[in-house]
Amino acid sequence: MFGIVRPCSHRLGEGLKTEWMAHLCGLCLALRSDHGQLARVVTNYDGLIVSVLTEAQTERTPGRRRTAGPCPLRAMRTAPVAKGEGARLAAAVSLVLASAKVRDHVADRDGLLARKPVALAARRVARSWDRAGARTGASLGFDTAVLLDAVDRQGAIEALAGPGTSVLTVTEPTETATAAAFAHTAHLAGKPHNAAPLAEAGRLFGRLAHLLDAVEDREADAASGAWNPLAATGTDLTEARRLADDAVHGIRLALREVDFVDGKLAHVLLAHELSQSVNRSFNTVSCAHPHQGSFGPAGPAFDPEPPRPEPRGFFAGCAAFLGLCCTCKLCCADQYEGPWSRKKREGCCTDCDGCDCCDACSCCECCECCACVGGASC
Numbered sequence: 001m002f003g004i005v006r007p008c009s010h011r012l013g014e015g016l017k018t019e020w021m022a023h024l025c026g027l028c029l030a031l032r033s034d035h036g037q038l039a040r041v042v043t044n045y046d047g048l049i050v051s052v053l054t055e056a057q058t059e060r061t062p063g064r065r066r067t068a069g070p071c072p073l074r075a076m077r078t079a080p081v082a083k084g085e086g087a088r089l090a091a092a093v094s095l096v097l098a099s100a101k102v103r104d105h106v107a108d109r110d111g112l113l114a115r116k117p118v119a120l121a122a123r124r125v126a127r128s129w130d131r132a133g134a135r136t137g138a139s140l141g142f143d144t145a146v147l148l149d150a151v152d153r154q155g156a157i158e159a160l161a162g163p164g165t166s167v168l169t170v171t172e173p174t175e176t177a178t179a180a181a182f183a184h185t186a187h188l189a190g191k192p193h194n195a196a197p198l199a200e201a202g203r204l205f206g207r208l209a210h211l212l213d214a215v216e217d218r219e220a221d222a223a224s225g226a227w228n229p230l231a232a233t234g235t236d237l238t239e240a241r242r243l244a245d246d247a248v249h250g251i252r253l254a255l256r257e258v259d260f261v262d263g264k265l266a267h268v269l270l271a272h273e274l275s276q277s278v279n280r281s282f283n284t285v286s287c288a289h290p291h292q293g294s295f296g297p298a299g300p301a302f303d304p305e306p307p308r309p310e311p312r313g314f315f316a317g318c319a320a321f322l323g324l325c326c327t328c329k330l331c332c333a334d335q336y337e338g339p340w341s342r343k344k345r346e347g348c349c350t351d352c353d354g355c356d357c358c359d360a361c362s363c364c365e366c367c368e369c370c371a372c373v374g375g376a377s378c
Helices: 009-035 037-042 048-056 085-108 116-139 145-160 167-188 192-224 229-233 237-255 264-281 314-326 357-363
Strands: 065-071 077-082
Touching: 009 037, 009 048, 009 065, 009 077, 009 085, 009 116, 009 264, 037 085, 037 116, 048 085, 048 167, 048 264, 085 116, 085 145, 085 167, 116 145, 145 167, 167 192, 167 229, 167 237, 192 229, 192 237, 192 264, 237 264
Parallel strands: none
Antiparallel strands: 065 077
């Protein structure tokens, strides 16, 4: 399970938490229905935002949910899950993004992927995911070629990047891909006038995802000798933080221009949870988690990060993912080790106590849509 938007349930509140889980499960089941059981391993937190945005622009109807059967990730409980074109578009995007991650692991010769037979098998899996994503995208009127083109251009751009190159040159392919996916939700919802602001939000979301991934991997990449956009371009953490904060602000501004039917969950995820993601990646906090950084008298303080274990290879990560599914740790554990990255993650159903997230509400004029709807008031 990968992605930068990993909300805590105390910030979502019970209602939005149920909605968020409906989209997460809907993405997983759309992958299974269209592409088989193995495709479920590409379920990710960021991909479901495409499903959330599609639904946020459409009128609520009784048929937008269906009841899914018991699942280990839900402690063998049934649940209402999202269905329809938004979930299927999220599945197509997730397949292509996962294909790109596999190719990246192959290029970096991570773990077992350093062996040619394993790398060859991984490339075949990646190509099959590309084709599967293209089929689903085509059925929805979305050409995944823009995503594949971005993946193909990424390697060439990285090869040419060096000290003095703007890090935004490196993030451009990711920005282009996510802009296209976000914009297409407007067409699925029948609101083409939303395409432009959603494309801008998607572009900045892609930038942010690329930057935060680079920040989180900086030390591990330095230890292993892997390519990292911050190190390659000579971008320090101060500049990376400035760009990340600017991206969050730009996303908030873009969302104000979108004509939503019910944009509460989309707003919480993209206007508030992204700030939490930035704080988490830079080891600062606005939420009282004991394993994160803390606010001192002079403002946010950077905490040293413990050494990271070596990332798992693709197939070892798949095995770890299945183990997490079968033991319910993905949703119920306070903390677990990411199956591929081995970074510390929080279970998506975990509750935490206390919150200082009200500073994030400066982008809102109405507390009903802010991230504190679950309890605290702004």
